[in-house]
Amino acid sequence: GAGVSQSPSNKVTEKGKDVELRCDPISGHTALYWYRQSLGQGLEFLIYFQGNSAPDKSGLPSDRFSAERTGGSVSTLTIQRTQQEDSAVYLCASSFEASGANVLTFGAGSRLTVL
Template sequence: GAGVSQSPSNKVTEKGKDVELRCDPISGHTALYWYRQSLGQGLEFLIYFQGNSAPDKSGLPSDRFSAERTGGSVSTLTIQRTQQEDSAVYLCASSPRRSNTGELFFGEGSRLTVL
C-alpha cells in the first residue's frame, strides 16, 4: 500500500538509552507531523515539518527530543536518554496540503516502552 509507514512498530528499551523512530510519509506529501499518544492523554502534537523545515517545534517536551526530515520525505524522531514517562505510541502523519486545515493521513505508530 501507499500509506504512511512507521518503524519499528514496537520498541522496548532501557531507561537512559537513545531511540530513533522512523516515518515514511505518503509520496508527494509535503507536510509531516509527529504526535504522541499516551493513555488518557489523547494525541499530543510534537513537531510539524513543511518540506525539510520545521516551522513548529513547540510540542517537543524537552531537549531530549529532536526530529529531522531529509529529502522532503523520510523523518526520524530521536529521543535521547529515554525516561519511563517517554513510554507512548508515537504517531506520524502526512498531508499533501501546506495548510493544516485538511486531512492528515496517519501511520499505525511506533509503540515505545521504556523499562
C-alpha cells in the same frame, strides 16, 4: 507508498538509552507531523514539517526530543536518554498542503516502552 509507514512498530528499551523512530510519509505529501499518544493523555502534538520551511517544534516536551526530515521525505524522531514517562505510541502523519484544510493520513504508530 500507499500509506504512511512507521518503524519499528514496537520498541522496548532501557531507561537512559537513545531511540530512533522512523516515518515514511505518502509520496508527494509535503507536510509531516509527529504526535504522541499516551494512556489517558489523548494525542499530543510534537513537531510539524512543511516543505523547506523551518519546522514547528513547539510541542517537543524537552531537549531530549529532536526530529529531522531528510530530502523532504523520511523523518526520524530521536529521543535521547529515554525516561519511563516517554513510554507512549508515537504517531506520524502526512498531508498534501494546499489552501484550505489538510486531511492528515496517519501511520499505525510506533509503540515505545521504556523499562
